[in-house]
Amino acid sequence: MPTHSFRRSLEMFSSMILIFQMFAVFYYTIQTETRNLWRKERNGSDSSPRLYDPSCYLELKLEKSSMPIIHSVFADPISHEVVAVGVRFWFENWHEDSFFCEFRGPKGRVLIRVADPILKDYQRFGARAQYVFVLTCPVPEPLYGMQKLTLALRRASNTSLAYENITVCHSQPREGKKRFLSMCTMLKDMDVAVPKWLDYHRYLGVEHVYIYDNSNTSTLHQTVRQYVDSGFLTIIPWAHAYSPGKTYLEVQIAHENDCLWRNRHWADWMIKIDVDEFLQPMDPSVPLITDILRKYNEFMKSIGSLRVQNWFFCRGWNQTRISNQTQHHHESVFERNQFRSRKPTPVNTGRDKAVVRPINVHFFKIHGVKLGGDTITLSPQTEMRMVHYRGDNRLHSGFRCSDKQPTKDSSMCRLWAKMQGFEMTGHQRAMELNCL
Numbered sequence: 001m002p003t004h005s006f007r008r009s010l011e012m013f014s015s016m017i018l019i020f021q022m023f024a025v026f027y028y029t030i031q032t033e034t035r036n037l038w039r040k041e042r043n044g045s046d047s048s049p050r051l052y053d054p055s056c057y058l059e060l061k062l063e064k065s066s067m068p069i070i071h072s073v074f075a076d077p078i079s080h081e082v083v084a085v086g087v088r089f090w091f092e093n094w095h096e097d098s099f100f101c102e103f104r105g106p107k108g109r110v111l112i113r114v115a116d117p118i119l120k121d122y123q124r125f126g127a128r129a130q131y132v133f134v135l136t137c138p139v140p141e142p143l144y145g146m147q148k149l150t151l152a153l154r155r156a157s158n159t160s161l162a163y164e165n166i167t168v169c170h171s172q173p174r175e176g177k178k179r180f181l182s183m184c185t186m187l188k189d190m191d192v193a194v195p196k197w198l199d200y201h202r203y204l205g206v207e208h209v210y211i212y213d214n215s216n217t218s219t220l221h222q223t224v225r226q227y228v229d230s231g232f233l234t235i236i237p238w239a240h241a242y243s244p245g246k247t248y249l250e251v252q253i254a255h256e257n258d259c260l261w262r263n264r265h266w267a268d269w270m271i272k273i274d275v276d277e278f279l280q281p282m283d284p285s286v287p288l289i290t291d292i293l294r295k296y297n298e299f300m301k302s303i304g305s306l307r308v309q310n311w312f313f314c315r316g317w318n319q320t321r322i323s324n325q326t327q328h329h330h331e332s333v334f335e336r337n338q339f340r341s342r343k344p345t346p347v348n349t350g351r352d353k354a355v356v357r358p359i360n361v362h363f364f365k366i367h368g369v370k371l372g373g374d375t376i377t378l379s380p381q382t383e384m385r386m387v388h389y390r391g392d393n394r395l396h397s398g399f400r401c402s403d404k405q406p407t408k409d410s411s412m413c414r415l416w417a418k419m420q421g422f423e424m425t426g427h428q429r430a431m432e433l434n435c436l
């Protein structure tokens with residue numbers, strides 16, 4: 001329990017930070033003009049027979065004083081809506097206003113729809129608020145089916161406050177296939193971790209993965225080319241920078257909601273985890289992630305997400321390699337980390353992750369559904385847990401399991417061995433993989 005005076009100084013410190021932020025943000029907004037709206041188009045067909053993909057992404061987010069910061073705009077060809085995803089600064093009040101969506105139709109006609117942004121987001125993360133913005137605007141009927149739309153988004157109370165001539169593409173290829181389970185994540189220059197993370201989850205039932213690439217000097221395309229070519233992986237250019245006065249969470253939140261809204265009609269379930277995190281089914285009679293989800297799919301149509309508890313894995317209590325024998329060149333994350341904390345991280349302490357039903361979620365923020373259907377917590381002992389190899393993330397290389405004596409747990413190593421086709425009855429193969 002903090003003492004009274006400690007609390008007071010904490011409050012003073014927070015107010016100072018807030019004042020500083022107000023200055024920074026004010027200065028920045030004065031400086032900012034709408035940047036150009038050039039968009040990067042994705043073409044599904046550089047060398048392989050993949051579907052032509054008409055989707056496109058904002059190269060630079062849209063930002064302008066007294067307007068929402070918009071990271072993404074696209075048209076959903078099933079619900080016939082334009083969806084805009086972004087964030088708001090805490091001091092702004094545009095969300096109390098309505099917006100005109102002006103579509104340029106055939107023969108230069110302008111077709112107008114009115115929309116209200118939905119922003120019932122009172123939750124802050126850390127010292128800096130990141131308010132989620134999701135606006136959906138019905139597409140006028142004469143424009144149904146058009147591959148590209150031109151849109152102006154205007155504040156109703158002052159129509160000179162606007163983003164003009166935004167090019168809006170479809171969220172997905174129209175002939176795109178509906179999948180039961182997909183996965184999405186955002187990362188920046190972490191190529192090494194990606195292939196095993198993809199292989200592991202593909203084995204457990206994931207059908208497609210979307211990686212939002214936050215690096216502007218990325219080599220990821222080369223690293224994972226075979227996954228892209230085979231149609232398992234889509235890489236989305238997402239090198240958006242975060243605004244002064246905000247944190248990387250701005251870009252993180254935007255990617256989460258972009259991913260969920262783009263896949264609303266294309267994925268029954270969406271896993272939202274990072275590349276140092278792995279979902280592990282715990283009941284041998286329900287061995288695939290998809291098997292677990294089917295159970296909930298059937299009985300609970302309106303569910304928003306399943307919460308999966310975090311369980312830290314690490315390199316043993318003295319944090320050394322297990323033995324010299326294991327210093328194998330191709331030693332994997334599963335072999336390096338065969339110890340775990342004795343207990344999972346308690347729920348609602350910022351470590352849970354989720355498997356989401358996009359159709360039942362209006363917005364999602366960091367680890368959970370903030371507006372949408374209910375969340376059910378899976379048992380980390382008997383249903384599914386999230387194995388978190390935090391020490392393998394180069395951003396947290398000093399990470400240790402907090403327990404003095406973590407528990408030996410080689411189940412992930414054995415699962416990986418099985419995925420690799422190693423016969424665990426043949427002891428030699430197990431040795432080759434160095435499972436304890």
Ligand SMILES: *[C@@H]1O[C@H](CO)[C@@H](O)[C@H](O)[C@H]1NC(C)=O
Pocket residue numbers: 041043052
């Ligand atoms: C993408 O593909 C379309 C249709 O095949 C083609 O018209 C367009 O020029 C391509 N764009 C780029 C940037 O390659």
Ligand SMILES: *[C@@H]1O[C@H](CO)[C@@H](O)[C@H](O)[C@H]1NC(C)=O
Pocket residue numbers: 158159160161
């Ligand atoms: C509308 O917005 C413009 C641009 O910010 C501003 O110059 C103008 O004064 C505003 N008009 C009203 C009536 O508030």
Ligand SMILES: *[C@@H]1O[C@H](CO)[C@@H](O)[C@H](O)[C@H]1NC(C)=O
Pocket residue numbers: 164165
């Ligand atoms: C938007 O496009 C129209 C038609 O091409 C053009 O007349 C108008 O000046 C553009 N507006 C802006 C702000 O670029």
Ligand SMILES: *[C@@H]1O[C@H](CO)[C@@H](O)[C@H](O)[C@H]1NC(C)=O
Pocket residue numbers: 216217241
């Ligand atoms: C890439 O992003 C970094 C950090 O956001 C920035 O400093 C750098 O100028 C960017 N480089 C390019 C080529 O855009």
Ligand SMILES: *[C@@H]1O[C@H](CO)[C@@H](O)[C@H](O)[C@H]1NC(C)=O
Pocket residue numbers: 316317318320322
């Ligand atoms: C701790 O490290 C030593 C080598 O430095 C090793 O012999 C021992 O087995 C390790 N203990 C555990 C529990 O990993």
Ligand SMILES: *[C@@H]1O[C@H](CO)[C@@H](O)[C@H](O)[C@H]1NC(C)=O
Pocket residue numbers: 324
């Ligand atoms: C482990 O390897 C290091 C260097 O490779 C060596 O110095 C050390 O003696 C070895 N330890 C054991 C227990 O084999």
